[in-house]
Amino acid sequence: MRRxxxxxxxxxLMQFSSNSLFARQIDEENKKTSKPNIVLIIVDQFRADASxxxxxxxxxxxxxxxxxxxxxxxxxxxxxxPACIPSRTSMMTGRFPSATHVRSNMNLKDAYFKTDLYxxxxxxxxxxxxxxxxxxxxxxxxxxxxxxxxxxxxxxxENEEEKKFSSFLKSTNFYMEKGPAPFPxxxxxxxxxxxxAEKWVGGMKEEKPFFLYLSFPEPHxxxxxxxxxxxxxxxxxxxxxxxxxxxxxxxGNKWVLQKEMERMGYPDFEKNIPRIRSNYxxxxxxxxxxxxxxxxxxxxxxxxxxxxxxxxADHGDFTGEYxxxxxxxxxxxxxxxxxxxxxxxxIVPEMKPKDDHISNVDIMPTICDLLNVDLPDGVQGRSxxxxxxxxxYPKEEFSSIIIQQGYGGLHxxxxxxxxxxxxxxxxxxxxxxxxxLNTWTQSGMLRGLRKGDWKLIxxxxxxxxMYNLVKDPAEIHDLFNNRKYAAEQMDLLQAMMQWELRxxxxxxxxxxxxxxxxxxxxxxxxxxxxxxxxxxEKLKENKKKL
Numbered sequence: 297m298r299r300x301x302x303x304x305x306x307x308x309l310m311q312f313s314s315n316s317l318f319a320r321q322i323d324e325e326n327k328k329t330s331k332p333n334i335v336l337i338i339v340d341q342f343r344a345d346a347s348x349x350x351x352x353x354x355x356x357x358x359x360x361x362x363x364x365x366x367x368x369x370x371x372x373x374x375x376x377x378p379a380c381i382p383s384r385t386s387m388m389t390g391r392f393p394s395a396t397h398v399r400s401n402m403n404l405k406d407a408y409f410k411t412d413l414y415x416x417x418x419x420x421x422x423x424x425x426x427x428x429x430x431x432x433x434x435x436x437x438x439x440x441x442x443x444x445x446x447x448x449x450x451x452x453x454e455n456e457e458e459k460k461f462s463s464f465l466k467s468t469n470f471y472m473e474k475g476p477a478p479f480p481x482x483x484x485x486x487x488x489x490x491x492x493a494e495k496w497v498g499g500m501k502e503e504k505p506f507f508l509y510l511s512f513p514e515p516h517x518x519x520x521x522x523x524x525x526x527x528x529x530x531x532x533x534x535x536x537x538x539x540x541x542x543x544x545x546x547x548g549n550k551w552v553l554q555k556e557m558e559r560m561g562y563p564d565f566e567k568n569i570p571r572i573r574s575n576y577x578x579x580x581x582x583x584x585x586x587x588x589x590x591x592x593x594x595x596x597x598x599x600x601x602x603x604x605x606x607x608x609a610d611h612g613d614f615t616g617e618y619x620x621x622x623x624x625x626x627x628x629x630x631x632x633x634x635x636x637x638x639x640x641x642x643i644v645p646e647m648k649p650k651d652d653h654i655s656n657v658d659i660m661p662t663i664c665d666l667l668n669v670d671l672p673d674g675v676q677g678r679s680x681x682x683x684x685x686x687x688x689y690p691k692e693e694f695s696s697i698i699i700q701q702g703y704g705g706l707h708x709x710x711x712x713x714x715x716x717x718x719x720x721x722x723x724x725x726x727x728x729x730x731x732x733l734n735t736w737t738q739s740g741m742l743r744g745l746r747k748g749d750w751k752l753i754x755x756x757x758x759x760x761x762m763y764n765l766v767k768d769p770a771e772i773h774d775l776f777n778n779r780k781y782a783a784e785q786m787d788l789l790q791a792m793m794q795w796e797l798r799x800x801x802x803x804x805x806x807x808x809x810x811x812x813x814x815x816x817x818x819x820x821x822x823x824x825x826x827x828x829x830x831x832x833e834k835l836k837e838n839k840k841k842l
Contacts, residue, residue: 332604332640332641332666333505333604334417334422334505334663335605335606336507336659337606337608338384338387338428338511338512338607338609339512339515339583340380340429340515341517341610341613342583343609343612344373344612344633345633346577346615347580348361350371354577356577356581356584359585360584360637363605363639364607364637365645365646366645367637367639367640367643368637368639368683369637370637372633372651372653372654373608373633373655373656374655374746375634375656376392376655376656376700377611378611378612378699379401379611380610381401381403381431382401383611385398387610387657387659388434389412389674389675390659390671390672390676391675391676391801393700395409395799399700399702400703407432407433408803409674409803410803414434414439416660416664416672422507423500424509425509426441426442426443427445427492427493427510429444429446429447430511431446439509445485445511445513447465447517448462450462458483465520469727469728470518471518471565471728472519472575474571476521476522480522481522481523481524484514484521484522484582485512485513486582486586487582489512489586490510490587493510494590497594497597497599505602512583514583515579517622519572521578521579521582529577531570534570534573534574534577537615537616538770539770540618541555543770543772547618547626547771547772548626549707550737551618553710553711553736554620555618555620556711557711557716557732557736558732560730561729562621562728563728565621566619569615569616569621572615572621576613576615591605602640604638604642604643605640606637607635609635611632613630614628614630617770623732625737626753627742629769629771632699633746643685644685644686652683653695657676657677659680661677661821661822662679665820666681670820671822674801674802678694678821678822678823679821679822679823681821690823693823693824693826695791695825696745696748697745698743698744698745698795699743699744699746700743700799701744702741703738704740705739705740707740707757708739716734720734720736722735742754743755743795743796745792745795747787749767750788751763751765752788754792761776762778762785802816
């Protein structure tokens, strides 16, 4: 048997063995059903580097840290796009924004796909629920249970206390609260959402596996939190930010414009950054405590042992870096690198982080693989299951990852060519209000690529930036076109081109025409790397037929 044929035989055997091992582990854990419960927890605007397992000084996420280090976690996980709707749409469809057509928060209705995660779960016999923030194309009819929250609370408060809390959130104008929120922590949305989740899980009459999408709107602004979390991380005790306002000019024109508009919308925001950070970390800890409460509930209900937990964020937050707050401009690490952990039956525990380059686009195909469901047409993400179960897999497949940003066209370069008050509407005269996802920060087309220690940023006009993230974690020393690093630059550009071709939408697939039909070849886990040399290998055989 030729070496190439032997390689593919071994690869297929590895994949079969991985699935078989996982299935056996699930069967042992679950006496009532052959399928695990799945809880997909997503948080909004949650930085990956703000946890102790990442080396952060503050103890913001002790329970998630324990869940990660007794499960599997990644320190090179990235969002498909650093904005809510594009990111969430990509996560649910397994498709990058260039394929979903959802490249901004203004394209919610344009989601393009064939089959999404919810349809996969329903067809697999799961009870499904969304509790929390939606902010995507999803509709209540997709789920068996639907309880929606937003950044400004539920649409219809059910009692007087909820009405008061909702009014309080609306009064913040998506900004901040300088003092402690005038409500107990039990009124904060994470606590109420967990109670809703417990009620739904506890009230299920059928012995069916469940899929719960638990979507916390926090720690996204408005930056506010109740005691005791308000006082848990005092402003004077916070670790320093990596880099301040002095780097804005070096970062570029859009960065300077974002700073200008933030000052126009929130005139005093710079002096409030310490308290904003304090509130942000306090909200992280509140979320962590509530996730612990929910896990403990599942243990009491004897559902924990057969439940897989996935924790992820849609994107990050500046929280003072570069003198900015919220998100918006380009693809800095604090915005695009996200936490991702998996925990549950079949997931092999490992204390150390996995350094594979992955995306939230990979979640949907991993769940398909876990359930032994064929990947729907058009899915672009890859299965992480062999990584999670510590089975052999092609390491090269996860050697880099791409991030997409921007809705197209030319970059808007000043505030005179388009009025932020009357045309875009991201600022409101006489009111403390500013939407950082706007014409200026989102215009143009940008790509980010992470590979090993390196990061490349490249736009549609050929403007590039390149950073060594180990030596320059704040991304302020641009090495693009530095002759000393020409080899690294070429390697990153080639990887980015490869990803650009790979993320071209295959849908619609070629339609059969009469008696003819084009075949569509794909790996069952969406891997490309193992087949890289296949054409050249086959050439050796095929040329003999000439």
